């Protein structure tokens with residue numbers, strides 16, 4: 001009997017995320033990665049132009065990450081994180097906090113971006129409860145995406161992703177993105193709410209990822225944040241996607257003078273090699289949970305909280321991230337993106353070309369409505385698959401978000417492939 005391919009075996013037992021299993025093409029079986037390249041079981045090389053769902057920053061199978069992981073695996077793989085601690089978790093917190101806005105003083109570990117958001121939401125609700133105030137409402141931006149668990153879904157824009165669950169999600173006030181000319185309108189919208197019921201405002205600084213790589217300016221965001229903070233509304237910066245250099249600076253919040261009360265991190269935290277989430281907070285938040293009263297405890301935790309293997313690869317990733325070569329690479333990508341953007345602007349097939357740090361995005365003009373369900377996405381998937389470039393459009397929004405180690409030649413290949421696509425449609 002002929003041996004089944006990995007993809008065929010997969011199709012008998014696996015259910016993939018965000019995949020219509022009846023119509024999706026067979027998955028590509030990847031057997032190894034190196035730098036920005038991934039190799040399938042036929043030894044074809046693919047360029048990873050979207051960092052494997054925005055997580056990879058230093059490239060695949062990085063030897064430094066592999067070595068630190070291996071060393072840690074021979075030392076300690078996992079322990080309970082309540083009543084016990086370990087060096088990778090402590091060292092990671094010690095090294096991470098100084099990279100963040102100066103008011104961030106505590107690290108709470110979880111497993112992924114959605115849980116990092118859940119923790120921040122629960123921290124803010126209980127912060128107010130511990131202070132004797134009932135504040136059960138949140139403010140978020142329209143088109144926001146903060147994850148797939150129920151709390152994270154609730155603070156995300158209502159969309160095809162949430163449709164089935166909409167009536168189970170808690171109520172959130174959604175506001176427009178800040179722009180140079182809408183501060184007074186935003187202020188009026190927020191002032192019309194009962195501010196004493198608002199626990200926190202959660203936002204993706206500068207770039208709304210899953211919402212379609214929507215970009216907005218730091219100055220009006222900063223103005224809005226300062227105003228909200230002066231009205232005692234807690235600020236949760238969801239830097240799950242923007243963190244670790246993605247928007248140019250180390251963290252997107254470095255573009256603002258207002259410091260958030262909480263920050264959510266995941267994706268690039270481990271260099272994209274393992275699942276780990278972090279919620280950081282100020283001493284003001286942390287102190288509100290200190291009490292002789294056990295009911296003021298933050299009752300949240302996961303079996304794999306602060307997994308030592310994940311923390312040790314996060315430390316390895318930080319070694320690479322804090323090396324000046326990393327910032328140089330991000331700058332190099334930004335400059336290449338800038339040149340390609342000028343070229344894109346000439347194309348009559350696209351609109352809204354935009355750029356923030358290492359992220360380049362634009363929308364393909366189609367006769368259908370914009371958005372995730374735009375059926376041009378399948379056509380684009382097929383095109384890029386055949387060209388062996390991993391690009392995964394969000395509806396009619398196409399974006400390039402590469403690992404920082406991508407070479408100039410690989411980046412050029414991605415641009416050429418996009419230019420060919422635009423010629424062909």
Ligand SMILES: *Cc1c(COP(=O)(O)O)cnc(C)c1O
Pocket residue numbers: 112113114115117145146147148204209210238239240241242266267
């Ligand atoms: C991806 C993402 C999340 C969710 O992270 P997961 O690890 O996929 O749960 C949350 N917030 C933002 C901004 C994201 O981009």
